[in-house]
Amino acid sequence: MINRLRVLRAERSWSQAELAERLGVSRQTVNAIETEKYDPSLPLAFRIARTFGLAIEEIFQPDGASADTD
Amino acid sequence: MRLGEMCAGERPALWRHPYFAMVLMIAAMAGAVAVVRALEPSRGARLGLGVLPVAAAAYLLWTMVRWVRTMDELQRKIQAESLALAYSGAILVVIALSYLHKAGFHLPLGWEDALPALAALYALSTLYTTARYQ
Numbered sequence A: 001m002i003n004r005l006r007v008l009r010a011e012r013s014w015s016q017a018e019l020a021e022r023l024g025v026s027r028q029t030v031n032a033i034e035t036e037k038y039d040p041s042l043p044l045a046f047r048i049a050r051t052f053g054l055a056i057e058e059i060f061q062p063d064g065a066s067a068d069t070d
Numbered sequence B: 001m002r003l004g005e006m007c008a009g010e011r012p013a014l015w016r017h018p019y020f021a022m023v024l025m026i027a028a029m030a031g032a033v034a035v036v037r038a039l040e041p042s043r044g045a046r047l048g049l050g051v052l053p054v055a056a057a058a059y060l061l062w063t064m065v066r067w068v069r070t071m072d073e074l075q076r077k078i079q080a081e082s083l084a085l086a087y088s089g090a091i092l093v094v095i096a097l098s099y100l101h102k103a104g105f106h107l108p109l110g111w112e113d114a115l116p117a118l119a120a121l122y123a124l125s126t127l128y129t130t131a132r133y134q
Helices: A005-011 A016-023 A027-034 A042-052 A065-069 B018-039 B043-069 B073-102 B111-132
Strands: none
Touching: A005 A027, A016 A027, A016 A042, A027 B073, B018 B043, B018 B111, B073 B111
């Protein structure tokens, strides 16, 4: 899964620690999601989307998203 | 890996942290064995010394359960993978020791060495698994 978490966080000038606090997870988890080493659970993905005021699919996309939609 | 980074919510005090409890349990086991061997205490004292590591192990389990409950989903995944690695490693070590024993190599190891070895394997696998997600 690919995501725009780092970009969205940077747009709001939030640190990883700040975002982690808003989401109720560790900074390590935010970092692992940003570097795409870990895919969040659906409840956490919803929390992330709600935190940024976006829909889940505006933040997360499957790896072959562009190829699938062609 | 720092202790404080492991917990998303409540951060346990050092004395309630499983790493501390693990050290305590190893010390209790080693201490009880050493005292029994060195002092040859009475039957009642031996019973107390025999139960001491069990109490320490129960304390370790209590701190583990509390610790896991404070973790977020990635940290729980890391712990689950670490436990799987540690137990797999422990089984490999047991098989290796068994075949070494059959081949005539009698290593001076007993059941009292199993838990500290498992704890060491668990610590190593936690470091490895944590690094995978950094």
